[in-house]
Amino acid sequence: MAFILLVWTSQARTEGFPVKSLPSVGNSLSDFIPSGWIVGDQASGDLNGDGIPDIAAILVQGGPDFDLNKADDEPQRALIVLMGKDKEKFTLAGINDKLLQCKGCGGIKESIGISIKKGVIIVSQMSGSREFAIETWRFRYDPPAQRFVTIGRDLETGDGMRGTGKIESFNYLTGQKMTENYRYDKSGEHKIATSTKKEAGPRETSFIEDVKPSY
Numbered sequence: 670m671a672f673i674l675l676v677w678t679s680q681a682r683t684e685g686f687p688v689k690s691l692p693s694v695g696n697s698l699s700d701f702i703p704s705g706w707i708v709g710d711q712a713s714g715d716l717n718g719d720g721i722p723d724i725a726a727i728l729v730q731g732g733p734d735f736d737l738n739k740a741d742d743e744p745q746r747a748l749i750v751l752m753g754k755d756k757e758k759f760t761l762a763g764i765n766d767k768l769l770q771c772k773g774c775g776g777i778k779e780s781i782g783i784s785i786k787k788g789v790i791i792v793s794q795m796s797g798s799r800e801f802a803i804e805t806w807r808f809r810y811d812p813p814a815q816r817f818v819t820i821g822r823d824l825e826t827g828d829g830m831r832g833t834g835k836i837e838s839f840n841y842l843t844g845q846k847m848t849e850n851y852r853y854d855k856s857g858e859h860k861i862a863t864s865t866k867k868e869a870g871p872r873e874t875s876f877i878e879d880v881k882p883s884y
Contacts, residue, residue, distance in 0.1 A: 686747040686766035687729075695759050698724055701749060707731040709746060714785030716786045716817075717810045720751035724760075725790045727783050729772055732870075744772035746781065747791060750808075750877065763877040768806070769794060770882070776801075790817065794882075802826045808877050817877040824883060832857060839870050846870030857883060 750763035815848035827834025
C-alpha cells in the first residue's frame with residue numbers, strides 16, 4: 670500500500686519531541702507537557718496494581734508556540750505514560766515519539782485513540798482513504814523491568830470500496846499469530862470471515878520506547 674508510506678516522510682518530523690526536557694516527577698499531567706505541545710487524548714487507570722490511578726496520554730504539537738501556517742510544520746504526536754505515586758505525584762514511566770503519525774498525515778480516515786483496560790494501555794491509529802490501515806498496540810507494565818512492554822499488536826488493512834480486508838493479530842506473550850480475511854455483508858455494517866489461519870508468531874519483549882509502526 671504505497672499510499673500509506675507517503676505519510677511517513679522525513680519532513681513529518683522536523684523538530685522532534687523534546688524528550689530530554691521532560692521532568693522525571695510532577696504533580697499533574699500538565700507538568701509533563703512541553704512548551705508548544707497540547708494533550709490530544711488521554712486515559713486514566715491503574716497500570717501496576719497499586720490502586721493509584723496512572724495516566725497514558727497522546728501529546729500533539731499545538732498552542733501559541735506552534736505555527737500551523739508554515740508549510741513545513743506538520744504537528745507531531747508523542748506518547749507518554751505517567752505512574753501515580755503517593756501525595757498526588759506522578760513519575761515519567763514511558764515515552765515514544767516515533768510510533769504515532771503526525772497530525773494531518775494519515776489521510777481522510779486519520780484517527781488516533783488511547784485507552785486503558787484491565788491494566789493494559791491500548792493505542793490505535795488509522796490511516797488512508799479508500800484503502801486503509803488500522804494498527805493497534807497493547808502495552809503492559811513489567812514489574813521486574815519496571816518498564817512497559819509490548820504484549821500484542823493488530824494490523825488491519827482493507828479496501829473500503831470492495832468491502833474486503835485482512836486482520837493480522839500478534840500475541841507476543843504466547844507467540845501466536847492469527848490471520849483473518851474478511852468481507853462485509855450487504856448492509857456494510859458487519860464483517861464476515863472468509864478465512865482464518867493460526868500459526869506460530871514472534872515472541873517479542875520490546876519496550877514501549879522502541880516500538881515503531883509497521884507500515
